[in-house]
């Protein structure tokens with residue numbers, strides 16, 4: 001990519017989140033990730049070009065020096081900070097504007113600094129069979145927090161029973177963020193139990209919100225639509241997917257065939273999420289013990305029998321296990337962390353110059369990682385302990401908000417390249433790659449917001465459960481009874 005010869009016509013809108021907008025290159029498997037700002041203060045960010053570049057470089061450094069060693073070399077692509085011609089960025093911003101979803105237009109793309117992160121396009125993977133005409137598929141999952149707080153600081157009993165995602169759903173619906181409740185529960189996805197994972201992914205398909213997307217040849221073909229006819233959307237998705245899973249089976253018709261195709265998709269997703277390259281070598285997957293806080297969430301719509309169905313484990317090096325371990329660095333809960341944040345604040349008021357030594361805003365280098373890894377386990381009253389816990393919490397926050405990309409390319413007969421997924425010997429095979437994205441550092445300043453938000457979510461949940469005068473389990477049990485009118489897949 002020659003930075004002085006950038007042409008906006010080579011790039012197209014790819015997607016965006018709350019903080020960044022992503023464009024992809026038409027020919028090369030590359031994306032540019034540009035930051036966004038609230039529309040009202042876009043021109044007043046008062047950042048010099050140097051500060052803007054530092055900010056982008058900080059994101060790259062955090063990915064490279066902190067998240068990559070924690071999550072694993074093979075999953076994290078840290079990218080590169082680039083400085084783009086301002087003219088190109090302005091033209092690009094005009095070009096993509098019409099493609100942007102309305103709900104994201106409260107923020108505008110940064111057209112002032114020219115700074116961006118250049119990354120591999122993780123929706124792409126090269127097909128492993130010459131003459132293979134089916135383009136790559138990619139499934140993106142934002143799994144969110146996969147455990148219940150086990151800290152003694154978590155003051156409300158409900159936090160030990162119902163997971164944050166399930167409680168947050170009530171708050172999000174009340175605030176109008178979503179129109180329909182998601183039945184997805186992260187604890188089921190992270191359980192390592194294939195039946196529970198199956199149901200979790202089925203619920204993501206039924207109500208994707210911002211947790212589930214599918215791309216074909218790098219183009220988004222399935223995601224959240226507020227006023228969608230879900231069954232029709234799923235049937236259309238099945239039409240897209242059928243050549244991948246039933247290549248020789250003629251035209252697909254009817255609800256049953258859609259279910260069969262989506263069933264195959266879920267099986268492949270589960271295999272990719274549980275795959276661990278180490279297990280390939282040794283033959284036996286290495287297990288991690290189930291940890292505290294990982295049993296199940298009482299708001300999950302799963303049947304008790306399935307929850308009781310034995311202990312299951314995540315293979316040690318699978319992507320979910322890596323993410324969960326990083327999430328669990330938050331072992332005090334925000335309620336235990338907040339007093340330590342205040343200790344740091346007080347210390348910085350007295351000794352403002354210490355901010356740099358303590359690496360509150362970076363640099364995100366090996367030293368920062370050491371502080372995260374070697375934080376004392378007991379509170380000795382020191383500032384070092386408080387800062388170590390704050391750093392750990394911020395890393396955990398990043399892991400609770402990241403996304404997993406599973407890119408799949410069909411393999412022809414006898415063309416099996418490593419790594420590959422084979423669901424059953426008679427079924428089509430895929431070569432695949434699994435990556436983790438959106439690993440930006442969460443600002444130190446957001447801790448008070450997290451503290452308030454946590455209490456709002458819990459209090460709102462308790463109120464809404466009380467107002468229905470039903471215990472949480474009963475609520476979702478009623479939902480389950482209604483499941484007949486929605487999609488029912490058959491668990492493996």
Ligand SMILES: O=P(O)(O)O[C@@H]1[C@@H](OP(=O)(O)O)[C@H](OP(=O)(O)O)[C@H](O)[C@H](OP(=O)(O)O)[C@H]1OP(=O)(O)O
Nearest residue numbers: 017018019142144168210397398400401440442446
């Ligand atoms: O707080 P949460 O759990 O709602 O997570 C926020 C996400 O909302 P979600 O619940 O996933 O829909 C939110 O996602 P959306 O904008 O809702 O798609 C962001 O990812 C936000 O991160 P950041 O502030 O942009 O760095 C996320 O904020 P952080 O808490 O990770 O800072």
Ligand SMILES: Nc1ncnc2c1ncn2[C@@H]1O[C@H](COP(=O)(O)OP(=O)(O)OP(=O)(O)O)[C@@H](O)[C@H]1O
Nearest residue numbers: 015016017018019020022031119120121122123438
């Ligand atoms: N390297 C990549 N390759 C392909 N697609 C990508 C890549 N990085 C991001 N995307 C796409 O762009 C979308 C937005 O990116 P990202 O999640 O990093 O934005 P964000 O604003 O940081 O998100 P959040 O709302 O979680 O803060 C992703 O959901 C994904 O679909």
